[in-house]
Amino acid sequence: xxxxxxxxxxxxxxxxxxxxxxxxxxxxxxxxxxxxxxxxxxxxxxxxxxxxxxxxxxxxxxxxxxxxxxxxxxxxxxxxxxxxxxxxxxxxxxxxxxxxxxxxxxxxxxx
Amino acid sequence: xxxxxxxxxxxxxxxxxxxxxxxxxxxxxxxxxxxxxxxxxxxxxxxxxxxxxxxxxxxxxxxxxxxxxxxxxxxxxxxxxxxxxxxxxxxxxxxxxxxxxxxxxxxxxxxxx
Numbered sequence: 001x002x003x004x005x006x007x008x009x010x011x012x013x014x015x016x017x018x019x020x021x022x023x024x025x026x027x028x029x030x031x032x033x034x035x036x037x038x039x040x041x042x043x044x045x046x047x048x049x050x051x052x053x054x055x056x057x058x059x060x061x062x063x064x065x066x067x068x069x070x071x072x073x074x075x076x077x078x079x080x081x082x083x084x085x086x087x088x089x090x091x092x093x094x095x096x097x098x099x100x101x102x103x104x105x106x107x108x109x110x111x
Numbered sequence: 112x113x114x115x116x117x118x119x120x121x122x123x124x125x126x127x128x129x130x131x132x133x134x135x136x137x138x139x140x141x142x143x144x145x146x147x148x149x150x151x152x153x154x155x156x157x158x159x160x161x162x163x164x165x166x167x168x169x170x171x172x173x174x175x176x177x178x179x180x181x182x183x184x185x186x187x188x189x190x191x192x193x194x195x196x197x198x199x200x201x202x203x204x205x206x207x208x209x210x211x212x213x214x215x216x217x218x219x220x221x222x223x224x
Contacts, residue, residue: 004154006154031210040216042115042202042215042216043155043214044214056209056211089152091155098142098143098145098160098162099145099160100145100212102147102154102155102156102157103154105153105154107152
């Protein structure tokens with residue numbers, strides 16, 4: 001059982017740069033979720049895929065955020081022109097039923 | 112709009128105590144409710160999942176109950192150990208097409224040896 005994996009685990013970037021994160025879900029999980037979490041807060045929903053279709057995107061996300069799941073397997077989350085407020089833990093989860101399985105997260109620091 | 116409240120926000124206890132963590136939610140139209148554990152700087156681990164038709168679930172020293180009509184869930188931890196120290200989050204899953212989890216802020220638990 002390989003679980004959900006995320007890469008990189010840590011990313012430090014300068015304001016204005018673009019970053020891309022990758023999530024590999026548990027194989028055969030058709031649903032994939034992205035969340036963002038800041039210190040002391042619960043996870044904040046970003047977007048949701050069923051297979052390759054992006055079914056919902058949070059209204060909190062600006063146009064600088066985009067996510068893809070091209071073949072219904074792994075997913076990428078890109079943030080363009082990063083801002084200091086983007087600093088957070090980015091969590092990915094997958095499921096084939098009601099239980100969500102989370103990855104270890106990618107910690108983003110924008111300087 | 113669903114809102115989730117967890118009480119207490121923080122808890123510090125000596126090893127061996129039985130613990131009660133409370134979660135309340137405002138909208139009873141949910142598919143299920145999950146309890147997660149999060150260690151500092153890490154992802155979340157699913158502990159227990161209670162379907163809306165169920166009253167409780169048990170796993171080892173953990174027991175979670177659900178009273179959907181009153182919008183409450185409780186996580187019981189028996190004979191607490193220092194390894195139980197973590198943040199515990201509850202998340203009801205909204206009824207609807209996209210099955211969204213709604214999160215509380217969690218209870219930060221410290222079990223002291």
